Amino acid sequence: MAQSASLLTRIVATSISATIRAGKIIRDVMSDGGLKIVEKGKNDLQTEADRCAQKCIITSLSRLFPNITIIGEEESNSCEIPSDWIVTEADQDILKLKLPAHLENIDPKDVCIWVDPLDGTSEYTQGLVEHVTVLVGVAIGERAVGGVIHQPYYKDNEKGILGRTLWGINGVGYGGFVPVSPPDGKRLITTTRSHSDKNVKAAIDALSPDEVIRVGGAGHKVILLLEGKAHAYVFASQGCKKWDTCAPEAVLHAIGGTLTDFYGEKYAYHAETIHPNLRGVLATAPGQAHQWYLNHIPEEVKQNLQ
Numbered sequence: 001m002a003q004s005a006s007l008l009t010r011i012v013a014t015s016i017s018a019t020i021r022a023g024k025i026i027r028d029v030m031s032d033g034g035l036k037i038v039e040k041g042k043n044d045l046q047t048e049a050d051r052c053a054q055k056c057i058i059t060s061l062s063r064l065f066p067n068i069t070i071i072g073e074e075e076s077n078s079c080e081i082p083s084d085w086i087v088t089e090a091d092q093d094i095l096k097l098k099l100p101a102h103l104e105n106i107d108p109k110d111v112c113i114w115v116d117p118l119d120g121t122s123e124y125t126q127g128l129v130e131h132v133t134v135l136v137g138v139a140i141g142e143r144a145v146g147g148v149i150h151q152p153y154y155k156d157n158e159k160g161i162l163g164r165t166l167w168g169i170n171g172v173g174y175g176g177f178v179p180v181s182p183p184d185g186k187r188l189i190t191t192t193r194s195h196s197d198k199n200v201k202a203a204i205d206a207l208s209p210d211e212v213i214r215v216g217g218a219g220h221k222v223i224l225l226l227e228g229k230a231h232a233y234v235f236a237s238q239g240c241k242k243w244d245t246c247a248p249e250a251v252l253h254a255i256g257g258t259l260t261d262f263y264g265e266k267y268a269y270h271a272e273t274i275h276p277n278l279r280g281v282l283a284t285a286p287g288q289a290h291q292w293y294l295n296h297i298p299e300e301v302k303q304n305l306q
């Protein structure tokens with residue numbers, strides 16, 4: 001890998017390769033049929049694919065970036081990993097990116113990488129594989145700056161290949177998708193299909209949507225915002241964690257969208273922060289009035305998110 005490239009571009013470039021490899025592992029586990037599901041908590045599953053994909057990504061990144069904190073959703077174990085799960089390649093186009101001065105010489109101590117090896121596990125176990133993404137987010141200080149979202153089951157009929165990878169670096173660029181504005185004169189809201197409750201529903205009802213798009217995964221829902229299929233992602237629940245939102249937030253910000261909690265505050269992604277997004281997730285596509293959504297959320301809904 002070009003050592004002259006900056007640390008941030010090297011992390012994002014390698015993360016692209018690592019998520020593609022993890023996506024192949026996720027497809028292989030599904031086609032072999034041995035999901036070996038473990039129940040981590042209420043409505044909270046883990047499969048062999050979550051475990052193996054995390055192992056692939058974290059082992060690869062930690063060998064290349066030994067001084068950087070990497071936090072993954074799944075608990076790690078010390079078992080051997082196949083050598084072909086260890087990724088050393090990097091996306092060459094990303095390595096060529098020119099960064100602004102403040103991102104050029106970052107201190108490895110200020111970087112935290114958040115890994116969600118399989119976002120949308122509930123849907124994956126139900127065979128709704130199009131909802132699945134692999135997420136790697138890169139925070140510098142408190143801010144989510146770089147993000148990679150890989151969709152292992154995306155079908156590109158023209159290229160005849162399975163899978164695509166979307167990336168973004170705030171203030172630098174994005175790729176792997178073409179941003180589209182959502183339709184004018186309508187309010188399309190995307191939200192959970194597997195983790196709903198009274199508070200989640202009350203928030204959506206208060207926004208009087210024309211349509212509610214219920215799909216799995218934080219990564220998948222932010223892709224709907226990137227591609228103009230929804231105006232807002234509304235999840236008034238404490239269920240999402242930092243690894244769910246770091247990468248999607250960075251990619252969304254790179255095209256001018258916004259992701260905050262229900263009080264309008266950005267989440268902090270430094271290594272010492274708590275994992276749950278206790279104040280919910282509200283994200284809007286570029287050009288949408290984020291404040292309008294915040295203003296229309298009932299006080300009671302906000303108070304349940306503390």
Ligand SMILES: Nc1ncnc2c1ncn2[C@@H]1O[C@H](COP(=O)(O)O)[C@@H](O)[C@H]1OP(=O)(O)O
Nearest residue numbers: 044118119120121192195216217218239240244
């Ligand atoms: N109550 C919860 N318990 C565990 N994970 C949750 C919960 N709510 C949301 N998540 C995580 O956030 C993602 C987005 O939520 P949803 O799909 O319900 O909109 C889920 O796919 C899941 O990530 P993961 O699949 O990686 O465990």
Ligand SMILES: [Mg+2]
Nearest residue numbers: 044045073121
């Ligand atoms: Mg999970």
Ligand SMILES: [Mg+2]
Nearest residue numbers: 116119120244
């Ligand atoms: Mg997740």
Ligand SMILES: [Mg+2]
Nearest residue numbers: 073116118119
């Ligand atoms: Mg996950």
